[in-house]
Amino acid sequence: MNKEDLLKRLEELKALPKRSLGQNFLVSDHVVEKILQSVKVKEDLNLLEIGPGVGALTEHLVKIPCSNFRVIELDEAFASYWRGRELEVIEADALQWGWGEAENQKSPTHLVSNLPYQISAPLVMELSSMGASWIQSMTLMFQKEVAERIVAVPKTKAYGTLSVVAQMRWNIKKVVDAGPACFHPRPKVSSRVLNFQWNPEGEGSLAFLKFVRSGFLNRRKFLMKSLKGISGGFDWEKALTEMGLSTQVRAEELKPGEWFELFRKFKGHGN
Numbered sequence: 001m002n003k004e005d006l007l008k009r010l011e012e013l014k015a016l017p018k019r020s021l022g023q024n025f026l027v028s029d030h031v032v033e034k035i036l037q038s039v040k041v042k043e044d045l046n047l048l049e050i051g052p053g054v055g056a057l058t059e060h061l062v063k064i065p066c067s068n069f070r071v072i073e074l075d076e077a078f079a080s081y082w083r084g085r086e087l088e089v090i091e092a093d094a095l096q097w098g099w100g101e102a103e104n105q106k107s108p109t110h111l112v113s114n115l116p117y118q119i120s121a122p123l124v125m126e127l128s129s130m131g132a133s134w135i136q137s138m139t140l141m142f143q144k145e146v147a148e149r150i151v152a153v154p155k156t157k158a159y160g161t162l163s164v165v166a167q168m169r170w171n172i173k174k175v176v177d178a179g180p181a182c183f184h185p186r187p188k189v190s191s192r193v194l195n196f197q198w199n200p201e202g203e204g205s206l207a208f209l210k211f212v213r214s215g216f217l218n219r220r221k222f223l224m225k226s227l228k229g230i231s232g233g234f235d236w237e238k239a240l241t242e243m244g245l246s247t248q249v250r251a252e253e254l255k256p257g258e259w260f261e262l263f264r265k266f267k268g269h270g271n
C-alpha cells in the first residue's frame, strides 16, 4: 500500500491517524514483503495480527492459506471495518487480552504486528513469560532501540530484563530495518522488525520474569545484594560459586542461561 492508497482508505473510513494509539501506517512495499517472507506457511498454521489498521499487512495476510486468521484491534473504527470484511476481530487492548487463557489459544500460531511503540516492550515481556507455547513464532516491528534491547548481550547498557526473558524464550533474528519514511505519518524514530521462533529448550514464566526484574532493580549493585530482599534463607554466595561466578558479579554480567540456572537453584531451594 503506498501513501496515496493509504490516504484514500483513511478518508473513506473518515479516520485520522491517532497518535495515542501509535498509528504509524506502513507505506513501504519492501518492508511489507520482508515481513510476509518471514511467515513460514504450514497447513495447520493459525495467524494472528495485532493492529491491522487500514490493512497494509492484513490485505496480504488474508491471502495466506491458513487454518484460522484473527486480528486484535483497539480502534473501534478499524475493528468495525474488518468485521464488515468478515474477519474474526477481537476488539481489545492487546496488552489486556488473555494470552494465557486456554479458550483464546489456537496452536500453532504465528503472530504478526507493526506494533504501536508504546505497547511493544511490555507485550514481549508478557508473551515471553506467559508459560504457554501456542505462539510458535512472531514477526514484530519495534522502535529500533527496543529491538536492540531485546537482542542485547551482557555487559552493555541495553542489556536488561527484557533481553534476558526474551532470549531465554525465543530464538531471535533481525528481519529488516525501517526508517521513518516507511510510515505515514513519519515517526521521529527508526524501526526494526524481528522474527522470534519458540525455543523448545528455552524457558519462560512469570516467576522467572519477576526474579530477573528484582536482580536488575539496581544494575550497579552486586547481584547478591539486589536479590537479598527475596532470599528466604537462600545462600547466594554458594549458588554463584557453584556456577563458577564471582560473588561480586553484577546483574548485567550474567548471560540469559546463567540467569535461568540461578533461578532454578533458587526455586529448587523451595522458594
Ligand code: SAH
Binding pocket: 021, 022, 023, 024, 025, 026, 050, 051, 052, 053, 054, 055, 056, 057, 072, 073, 074, 075, 078, 092, 093, 094, 095, 113, 114, 115, 116, 119
Ligand atoms: N498494521 C497497520 C497499522 C499499524 S499502526 C500498518 O502497518 O499500517 C498500529 C495499529 O495498532 C493501529 O491499527 C492501532 O489502532 C492499533 N493499536 C494501538 N494500540 C493497540 C492496542 N493496545 N491493542 C490493539 N491494537 C492497538
